[in-house]
Amino acid sequence: MxxxxxxxxxxxxxxxxxxxxxxxxxxxxxxxxxxxxxxVNIPPAGRNNTHKKTKRGNKMAVVLIRACILYVIITFSLRLMGKRQLGELQPSELVVTILISNIASVPVEDSSMPMLMGVVPIITLVCLDVIMSAVMLKYPKFRRLMIGSPRVIMSEGVIMQKEMKRLRYTVDDLVEAMHEEQIFDITQVYYAIVETTGKIHFLKKKDYQSAEKADIACGGSSDDPPAVIIRDGREDPEQMKFMGLGMGWLHEQLRQQQLSISDVFLMTADRNGQNTIIRRQRGL
Known part of the structure; x- marks a missing residue:
């Protein structure tokens, strides 16, 4: 320098x-x-650097001030919308949140753009969301049209395969949701419903609703929970190996039920060979 x-x-x-x-x-x-x-065009020594530093400092200050203002506006907007966790957002609410984040980033990145170019669209989206919420509260049919309604995928212990296919839910999605609820055996489930947020809630059968008492009465159990060894007509060799089960045992169990692997929608088994088979419905 x-x-x-x-x-x-x-x-x-x-x-x-x-x-x-x-x-x-x-x-x-x-x-x-x-x-x-x-x-040519050589400025006096020292002035150019000072000018550049001052210009950069002013630009950084503008960016910081804009970021702070937009942070307050977005926080207030989300509070006004009444949203909680991201997983609890409805589809329309998630769209509004994504749009707000994208719009807010533009005035921060481009300091030459007026702040109103970012603030006005954010306020407009928030007002639109509040109006939509009020309309959906007054007209349930409009609410079902916009965000849908809860769907039953298990009733009385039976998997509603057509409903799962319509919702594009796989066996892995169902099993993962069961594990999150500390359910490792599908035979324990009496009722399962998919909320509009995509979360699945389960109701256990009466015999399994007080698991602690049942464990005390039985003296406890050290067996591993059942594993999924067939899903959507395809076997899982890794899970079978983990449970100590072979293909010979699998074919024997299916032969007794006069089934092939492609006929099975879901099959679980434990280390003792106790298994549960759910047949695939025709046309699926």
Whole structure:
């Protein structure tokens, strides 16, 4: 940086005091043109750097102030919308949240854009969401049209395969949701419903609703929970190996039920060979 300043001073000195003499010498005309090219528009030493630092500092301050203002506006907007966790958002609410985040980023990135270009769309989206919520509360049919309604995927212990297919839910989704509710055996489930947020809630059968008492009465159990060994007509060799079960045992169990692997929608088994088979419905 210091070398650049001294070099600029030297060029200015040469340009001001020796330019006339050098330009009159034919052999030095090329040197003169080069010095002129280097020294043109050279600002006074030190002023350019100070100006750049000041400009950068002002721009950073504008960005920080805008970010703070938008943070307050977005926080207030989400509070006004009454939202909680991301997993509890309805589809329309999630769309509004994503749009607000994208709109808010534009004035922060481009400091030349007026703040109103970001604030007005955010306020508009929030007002639109509040109006939509009020309309959906007054008209249930409109609410079902916009966000849907809860769907039953298990009733009286029977999996509603057509409903799962319509919702594009797989066996893995169902099993994962069961594990989150500390349910490892599908035979324990009496009722399962998919909420509009996508979360699945389960109701256990009466015999399993007080698991602690049942465990005390039985003296406890050290067996591992059942594992899914067939899902959507495809076997899972890794789970079978983990449970100590072989393909011979699997084919024997299916032969007793006069089934093939492709006929099975879901099959679970434990280390003792106790298994549960749910047949695939026709046409699925």
């Amino acid at each position: 210091k070398f650049s300043c001294h070099f600029n001073k030297l060029l200015c000195f040469i340009r001001e005091y020796y330019f006339n003499y050098i330009s009159n010498v034919p052999c030095c005309q090329d040197i003169s043109r080069q010095i002129t090219r280097w020294s």
